Amino acid sequence: xxxxxxxxxxxxxxxxxxxxxxxxxxxxxxxxxxxxxxxxxxxxxxxxxxxxxxxxxxxxxxxxxxxxxxxxxxxxxxxxxxxxxxxxxxxxxxxxxxxxxxxxxxxxxxxxxxxxxxxxxxxxxxxxxxxxxxxxxxxxxxxxxxxxxxxxxxxxxxxxxxxxxxxxxxxxxxxxxxxxxxxxxxxxxxxxxxxxxxxxxxxxxxxxxx
Amino acid sequence: xxxxxxxxxxxxxxxxxxxxxxxxxxxxxxxxxxxxxxxxxxxxxxxxxxxxxxxxxxxxxxxxxxxxxxxxxxxxxxxxxxxxxxxxxxxxxxxxxxxxxxxxxxxxxxxxxxxxxxxxxxxxxxxxxxxxxxxxxxxxxxxxxxxxxxxxxxxxxxxxxxxxxxxxxxxxxxxxxxxxxxxxxxxxxxxxxxxxxxxxxxxxxxxxxx
Numbered sequence: 001x002x003x004x005x006x007x008x009x010x011x012x013x014x015x016x017x018x019x020x021x022x023x024x025x026x027x028x029x030x031x032x033x034x035x036x037x038x039x040x041x042x043x044x045x046x047x048x049x050x051x052x053x054x055x056x057x058x059x060x061x062x063x064x065x066x067x068x069x070x071x072x073x074x075x076x077x078x079x080x081x082x083x084x085x086x087x088x089x090x091x092x093x094x095x096x097x098x099x100x101x102x103x104x105x106x107x108x109x110x111x112x113x114x115x116x117x118x119x120x121x122x123x124x125x126x127x128x129x130x131x132x133x134x135x136x137x138x139x140x141x142x143x144x145x146x147x148x149x150x151x152x153x154x155x156x157x158x159x160x161x162x163x164x165x166x167x168x169x170x171x172x173x174x175x176x177x178x179x180x181x182x183x184x185x186x187x188x189x190x191x192x193x194x195x196x197x198x199x200x201x202x203x204x205x206x207x208x209x210x
Numbered sequence: 211x212x213x214x215x216x217x218x219x220x221x222x223x224x225x226x227x228x229x230x231x232x233x234x235x236x237x238x239x240x241x242x243x244x245x246x247x248x249x250x251x252x253x254x255x256x257x258x259x260x261x262x263x264x265x266x267x268x269x270x271x272x273x274x275x276x277x278x279x280x281x282x283x284x285x286x287x288x289x290x291x292x293x294x295x296x297x298x299x300x301x302x303x304x305x306x307x308x309x310x311x312x313x314x315x316x317x318x319x320x321x322x323x324x325x326x327x328x329x330x331x332x333x334x335x336x337x338x339x340x341x342x343x344x345x346x347x348x349x350x351x352x353x354x355x356x357x358x359x360x361x362x363x364x365x366x367x368x369x370x371x372x373x374x375x376x377x378x379x380x381x382x383x384x385x386x387x388x389x390x391x392x393x394x395x396x397x398x399x400x401x402x403x404x405x406x407x408x409x410x411x412x413x414x415x416x417x418x419x420x
Contacts, residue, residue, distance in 0.1 A: 172400035190382035195407035
């Protein structure tokens, strides 16, 4: 199954206006992911203690456990707008030990050898989303393939009708402007499957078909 | 307490593009309110039998029971874009026995005597949202004042920081374009209070402050 988990503001944006190197998600968008950074499961998997054992934590743990491979866009790999983007051989902004631990396929226009960092192997795919999906499915060992983001990759997979389940993590913030998740995606059939919530976010899961 | 209950598409629109007399909520927007029309409580209060005893039904009944007066915009009273709008004395599109049964205050620029239809009295307010609120509070007998819509009235009250609780009914449809609920509203503090869901909609309640 192909899954897409993505956090949006209550007014539907995955990122705010004016992204910069310091604020790659744009103005005001730091609040989007507070639910994640506060979750006990996220903190544990990223080497931190503490955190909250809320529905947010359950949702993150469930997602990670079910996922066998990830696909991400070039900008999510390299850290948004910045000097990395102009250097096709630069590393990602995920550091020496990225928190994935499963195969990650990066959509890019630049051919490049796979990059092994800690327990994560990044494979660079120049053949588009269909090729990335084929490779990720093989690597996932029967578990889900997750579209990790960013917005452009999410929109490409949604628009192509390739996402089976969409889980929106709706943060209680308004950005007022920015990059709307569903911009240009076109019509989709959405069947509500489940809702979970915490004081930090509401998690809405849908079966998706075109 | 001032409440706003409003249905939006998953991409954040209260109405689709190109509203007409036949489709006052715009193209594709009929699906927005299916959760309501299928709810047993809505059907019962509108004189129909049957319906579904889902969370949708509970949410609607709870909202109606807690509300002592409503405020609506002129277009919601008169039926969206259409010949009614050019005639300030025309009746609403709610028929001879509107389903409110509580005092309704209509925001308008045209002075007009109150209109009694069945168990509902429409009072026309030319002094803006603050005056409407004062009158509605007096009439509500200690129960909530609900902002009934449409989008313009909802945005005015949200933008003025006058809404205490916002409940979004998120329908699993994408409209792709139309009137975004939060357009021009500006920043708000939102505290998630509760989530309920059914196969037809997700109901997210927030405490709102400016």
